[in-house]
Amino acid sequence: MAKPRPRRASGPALSLPPSVEQLLGDEAPALLKALSAESPVSIRLNPFKPTPVAGEEVPWCADGRYLMERPSFTLDPLFHAGAYYVQEASSMLIEQAFLATGLKGRDSLALDLCAAPGGKSTHLASLLTSGSLLVCNEAVPARRGPLMENLWKQGRGNNLVTGSPPSHFGRLEGLFDLILVDAPCSGEGMFRKDPFARQQWSEGLVRSCAATQREILHHAWHALSPGGWLIYSTCTWERMENEEQVLRLVAEGAEHIPLAVPAEWGMLASDLGLRCYPHLVKGEGLFVALLRKPGQLDEPAIPKAAPDGWTEVRQWLCEQGTLALCEQEDVLYASAARWSAVLERLKTALKVMAPGIPVAERKGAGWRPHAALALNELLAPNAFGAADLPREQALTFLRGETALVLGSNAADPTGVRLVRYEGLPLGWMHAAGDRWNNGWPKAWRIRMR
Numbered sequence: 001m002a003k004p005r006p007r008r009a010s011g012p013a014l015s016l017p018p019s020v021e022q023l024l025g026d027e028a029p030a031l032l033k034a035l036s037a038e039s040p041v042s043i044r045l046n047p048f049k050p051t052p053v054a055g056e057e058v059p060w061c062a063d064g065r066y067l068m069e070r071p072s073f074t075l076d077p078l079f080h081a082g083a084y085y086v087q088e089a090s091s092m093l094i095e096q097a098f099l100a101t102g103l104k105g106r107d108s109l110a111l112d113l114c115a116a117p118g119g120k121s122t123h124l125a126s127l128l129t130s131g132s133l134l135v136c137n138e139a140v141p142a143r144r145g146p147l148m149e150n151l152w153k154q155g156r157g158n159n160l161v162t163g164s165p166p167s168h169f170g171r172l173e174g175l176f177d178l179i180l181v182d183a184p185c186s187g188e189g190m191f192r193k194d195p196f197a198r199q200q201w202s203e204g205l206v207r208s209c210a211a212t213q214r215e216i217l218h219h220a221w222h223a224l225s226p227g228g229w230l231i232y233s234t235c236t237w238e239r240m241e242n243e244e245q246v247l248r249l250v251a252e253g254a255e256h257i258p259l260a261v262p263a264e265w266g267m268l269a270s271d272l273g274l275r276c277y278p279h280l281v282k283g284e285g286l287f288v289a290l291l292r293k294p295g296q297l298d299e300p301a302i303p304k305a306a307p308d309g310w311t312e313v314r315q316w317l318c319e320q321g322t323l324a325l326c327e328q329e330d331v332l333y334a335s336a337a338r339w340s341a342v343l344e345r346l347k348t349a350l351k352v353m354a355p356g357i358p359v360a361e362r363k364g365a366g367w368r369p370h371a372a373l374a375l376n377e378l379l380a381p382n383a384f385g386a387a388d389l390p391r392e393q394a395l396t397f398l399r400g401e402t403a404l405v406l407g408s409n410a411a412d413p414t415g416v417r418l419v420r421y422e423g424l425p426l427g428w429m430h431a432a433g434d435r436w437n438n439g440w441p442k443a444w445r446i447r448m449r
Contacts, residue, residue: 189285
């Protein structure tokens with residue numbers, strides 16, 4: 001990793017909301033002291049892109065690691081290759097909620113209803129099987145670009161992106177086996193890490209967030225299949241935004257499933273969920289609860305991929321017989337054929353931004369591989385020639401520059417070469433006469449020197 005960067009200056013003076021002081025009682029001063037300390041630095045390794053990155057293990061997440069100091073992630077090619085995701089450690093607790101559902105190893109239809117910027121989405125995608133489908137929804141247009149970038153860099157082939165308000169999911173009655181609602185909240189748990197969270201907090205914000213959470217959970221509950229599971233999380237400590245929201249679902253018939261975790265992890269079990277406090281846990285503030293809808297989950301059908309006219313593109317993909325391709329705005333997307341009927345149903349109710357993993361984009365009368373395919377597990381080995389770059393050349397590539405020494409392009413009849421760093425794919429270089437053009441997306445380019 002690159003050398004550490006200087007830490008930003010701290011924000012306004014810290015104080016605890018009265019409700020939190022009342023909730024914690026004698027422990028409130030210990031929390032306030034912890035909020036004045038530096039936040040721990042943590043990442044979540046990508047199990048599908050093994051790398052030598054090391055660190056202290058996060059106890060509740062198999063791939064979570066604490067780092068001794070914060071490096072310049074922007075200048076680490078492994079970060080851009082999707083070898084790890086920079087994620088706050090407490091938020092990785094959703095792994096324990098997922099494991100408690102019993103869905104591990106089962107092909108499932110899942111939804112992350114409030115997905116951007118993608119920390120919990122990429123985590124959930126890594127926990128789900130390759131035959132599952134994770135719908136990652138973000139209603140705010142400006143937040144969808146970072147969500148897609150993060151999902152595509154992590155490289156799982158089991159997700160798609162939608163951009164609809166939560167109310168539209170009420171039209172999909174009983175569809176999803178698993179729904180994650182990481183709800184917008186008043187942000188008390190981020191007081192240490194985010195000065196803006198301190199500035200914006202007010203009792204009015206708490207009430208406003210609670211109303212929004214009620215509406216989101218109402219629609220999520222309708223979209224959940226009988227026998228399905230709902231994970232609810234926030235980064236606040238307000239009961240109005242946490243336990244009271246869970247209590248409303250219990251009143252509608254939900255079963256609250258307590259999460260049993262070792263006492264040494266430091267989480268506190270409330271009556272309807274788990275709480276993380278920075279003076280007890282090596283992480284920020286979090287609340288998480290697991291609920292189950294009465295009934296029995298159905299097993300999804302397993303149709304085969306139907307023949308189509310994209311034979312050339314299919315040769316670039318693994319497991320061709322299990323994938324379905326569809327074209328949207330001059331981009332070809334791949335997804336598991338078993339979910340084709342579900343995808344059509346999603347399109348009737350939602351704004352589907354990316355109906356699968358983008359694998360090809362139009363170039364003249366033909367197709368060329370999409371940037372996301374280079375980073376994805378769907379890419380077939382040896383489909384394209386490859387060049388391994390040292391660190392400085394990898395950074396040159398990631399800046400969008402073309403001053404790369406790749407040698408002659410005569411040996412690449414496809415006109416495309418995959419560039420890699422430490423064995424991990426980064427992206428494409430495209431032959432243009434006697435030179436190579438950089439295929440790294442402009443929106444993803446490094447601007448730091």
